[in-house]
Amino acid sequence: MSIVLDPAVLVESLAGGVVIGVASGGLILVNGRVAGISGILAGAMRRGAQAWQWAFLAGLLAAGALAALAGLPVPAALTRQSWPMLALAGLLVGFGTRLGGGCTSGHGVCGLARLSPRSLAAVLMFMACAAITVFIRRHVL
Amino acid sequence: MRGAITLSGFGFGLIFGLGLLLSGMTDPARVLGFLDVAGAWNPALGLVMGGAIAVALPAFALAKRRPRSLLGAPISLPTSSRIDAKLLGGAAIFGIGWGLAGICPGPGLVLLGHAAPGAAIFTVTLILGSKLAELTNKP
Numbered sequence: 001m002s003i004v005l006d007p008a009v010l011v012e013s014l015a016g017g018v019v020i021g022v023a024s025g026g027l028i029l030v031n032g033r034v035a036g037i038s039g040i041l042a043g044a045m046r047r048g049a050q051a052w053q054w055a056f057l058a059g060l061l062a063a064g065a066l067a068a069l070a071g072l073p074v075p076a077a078l079t080r081q082s083w084p085m086l087a088l089a090g091l092l093v094g095f096g097t098r099l100g101g102g103c104t105s106g107h108g109v110c111g112l113a114r115l116s117p118r119s120l121a122a123v124l125m126f127m128a129c130a131a132i133t134v135f136i137r138r139h140v141l
Numbered sequence: 142m143r144g145a146i147t148l149s150g151f152g153f154g155l156i157f158g159l160g161l162l163l164s165g166m167t168d169p170a171r172v173l174g175f176l177d178v179a180g181a182w183n184p185a186l187g188l189v190m191g192g193a194i195a196v197a198l199p200a201f202a203l204a205k206r207r208p209r210s211l212l213g214a215p216i217s218l219p220t221s222s223r224i225d226a227k228l229l230g231g232a233a234i235f236g237i238g239w240g241l242a243g244i245c246p247g248p249g250l251v252l253l254g255h256a257a258p259g260a261a262i263f264t265v266t267l268i269l270g271s272k273l274a275e276l277t278n279k280p
Contacts, residue, residue: 009183017164026216027157032209037142045271055154065256078168090268096231100229
């Protein structure tokens with residue numbers, strides 16, 4: 001193994017993390033809601049969906065649209081993936097996050113920021129399973 | 142008040158999405174590089190979580206002590222603390238899917254807004270998988 005340390009990437013990552021923290025902290029303090037994206041998406045897809053849920057999702061889409069308008073390229077690591085693989089990944093991510101009650105944002109950011117042991121257990125589990133999946137695909141198969 | 146809550150919901154979604162773009166979470170190469178601990182490991186995404194938690198932690202600590210949000214809505218925090226098979230099994234299945242494509246739900250939606258080919262497939266199956274979990278696991 002080796003470690004990739006690009007200072008520009010580290011600064012971007014930290015800055016992006018701070019912005020995500022501002023959005024998560026803002027949503028709980030201003031709206032009283034947890035910024036768990038899989039949960040917000042599931043809520044928006046149910047009867048009785050609330051306007052703020054759709055508005056939050058629209059905000060995420062708008063960020064992507066702004067990236068397109070700014071001329072940022074679509075990541076090549078997305079476009080080179082086959083559609084059946086993306087479909088399988090989407091199904092697993094959708095099923096797993098609903099069963100486990102959260103994803104990277106709900107458990108990973110908000111749950112850990114609330115110091116929730118339940119979220120810590122979920123984060124350790126999904127990180128480990130994701131790393132094992134990558135290991136098998138890149139180094140075993 | 143409802144209009145203000147909807148508007149701020151949009152604003153925080155937009156900020157969240159811009160943070161995901163800046164952090165590299167919308168690039169599967171960066172995410173898979175973080176998860177590939179046995180290869181050319183890129184630890185940068187650890188800083189994304191660290192930075193986000195450092196800012197969100199005091200906000201949640203403050204929110205827990207407030208009866209209502211700044212816009213007057215109830216503070217709605219998860220109440221379950223159970224660590225059970227559903228939580229761990231769900232997290233494991235999510236982890237496998239995340240490791241396959243390097244995309245989690247937030248970045249998937251940002252990439253859909255970017256009109257990225259493949260993001261629509263991911264989002265549609267994401268919603269299907271979520272519905273399937275709700276249908277097979279009635280509370």
